[in-house]
Amino acid sequence: MFSFNNPVEIKFGEGIFTRLNEFVEDFGYERIVVAASGSQVKNGVVELIESLLGSKVREVVTGIEANPTLTNVESIASAMYEHDAHAVIATGGGSVMDAAKAAAASYMQGIGADELFGHTDFTEALPIIAIPSTSGSASEVTPTSVISDKENGLKVPLAGKGLYPKLAVVDPELTFTCPPNVTAVSGIDVICHALDCLGSIKSNPISDALAVRAAGLAFRNLEAAFLEPENREARRNMSLGSMLAGVAFSQTGTTASHAMSYYLTSHFSIPHGEACAFSLDEWFVINAEADSRLHQHAKDIGFEDAGDLVRRFNELKGKVGLRLTLKELGIGQEAMEDIAEETLKQANMKNNIAQLDKSEIVQLLERKEG
Ligand SMILES: [Zn+2]
Known part of the structure; x- marks a missing residue:
């Protein structure tokens, strides 16, 4: 039901x-x-x-x-x-x-x-x-x-x-006047919303369909919208993708990438979309290990599997100027425990398919140290 x-x-x-x-x-x-x-x-x-x-x-x-x-x-x-x-x-x-x-x-x-x-x-x-x-x-x-x-x-x-x-x-x-850096950090959030939604215990066939479509639109159009602000087709598809992802997560809530993002934003001033995108790759693969439907969703979006999707996600982040590692974000190892603790405190963390404990989240962060 x-x-x-x-x-x-x-x-x-x-x-x-x-x-x-x-x-x-x-x-x-x-x-x-x-x-x-x-x-x-x-x-x-x-x-x-x-x-x-x-x-x-x-x-x-x-x-x-x-x-x-x-x-x-x-x-x-x-x-x-x-x-x-x-x-x-x-x-x-x-x-x-x-x-x-x-x-x-x-x-x-x-x-x-x-x-x-x-x-x-x-x-x-x-x-x-x-x-x-x-x-x-x-x-x-x-x-x-x-x-x-x-x-x-x-x-x-x-x-x-x-x-x-x-x-x-x-x-x-x-959105034509939106500058490239804002296009990048807000546009990457479309993919974060869509994939958080697919990794939610509250996902359903309607939210899945919307999220898969939204992620595909954002993967295919973000770079063009970033490089050519007045590219009508890219802007239209990004607006559509954003709205569809929003309707999807209005039902499922966001999950782990957003749960981890709040502390990164409030303590290190990382823009919201970039803060969510920072750990999204890890969470999507971890969720796919717990629930193989995520591999099928990755296929439906246009990739071979969850691993292929996150490789392409990180390539896209690089192309639109977003940072990939804690080092690039200027965050040292000493912050890892706090980031993990704060992530676990967030209500939307409970929506996530995979439930990690603090030491597992610290390990996730160590993989992203750079
Ligand atoms: Zn968001």
């Missing part, structure tokens, strides 16, 4: 973004707070939203950090209170969408941003319209939001049905 439910309405296509007012009017939202990344302000997308929606836009909140903080969440939530908002539009990468989602929950449930971490019931939030400007996080179709507590060096994933956006407007043209 399995079940599948993703309630996000998805509008996908080049140029679809210009129909935003029509979509907003269908929902009847009249007072809107916009949360936007700095790049969406710079490249004119925010201005375009304001001209499309007119007086419906009551405030634009910017200045959201790459790993969104409780302060960022608070600033969006206070704009919601101030304007008695009907909805929030989030445009940018995963950081902006995650911050807007957390703010939407904090506002609707009447709790302060500082209470979010202890909160477990994310069933309600102000309606969210998510417009991604990168291909990777897939926050536009997932019920999760990852928020950082800088003071305590924490990165905390929040999850609940209320965090699903009402509408995802996925327009590949909005």
